[in-house]
Amino acid sequence: MIEGELGVKLPLGKRYLLEVSEKVTMSLEERCQSIELVLSDVDGVLTDGHLDFDNQGIETKRFYIRDGLGIKLWQKAGYRFGVVTTRSSQIVKQRAAEMQISIIRQGAEDKLATVREIIKQQNLTPPAVCYIGDDLPDMPAASLVGLGVAVADACLELRETAHYVTTAPGGRGAVREVIEMILRAQRRWDDVVQAYRT
Secondary structure (H helix, E strand, O other): OEEOOOOOEEOOOOOOOOOOOOOOOOOHHHHHHOOOEEEEOOOOOOOOOOOEEOOOOOEEOOOOHHHHHHHHHHHHOOOEEEEEOOOOOHHHHHHHHHOOOOEEEOOOOOHHHHHHHHHHHOOOOHHHEEEEEOOHHHHHHHHHOOEEEEOOOOOHHHHHHOOEEOOOOOOOOHHHHHHHHHHHHOOOHHHHHHHHOO
């Protein structure tokens, strides 16, 4: 037996995870290893954050094609993707259907509660989830999960607390960047792109 830092007797040859007041520092690669579900905000993450309305008052959004392929590659690897947004629009529903995204939460005023509900429904734990956001309402959810991500042009507060800040801005490849990073860390990237090399 040895005595740990907290005065707890630990059997030799075994590892224990001790819950201490100090935050345990994990490397980015370690955080990526456990991710099975990626959740993303829409406006400012999957889009550049601009809202356009036509003369009939119909809202339009612009989605980045490489983000879309990134989501497809993530799904091809056998993983799940979902969107969580405070706003509600038909275009998000249409885009999700096109991308075969089944986890869609629109009108989510409390994103933390929504993300907790999704995690429970998917039979996962927070360390298995990545959340990508761009502004203050995303901070609680990003802090809850195993990998909290801020896009490059996110608000300062989220960038300061996120586990990772993308080099690409929202709506311009940030989601693709995160997915590629996770798959590379899991040694899965070469597998999912192999079909494009033949």
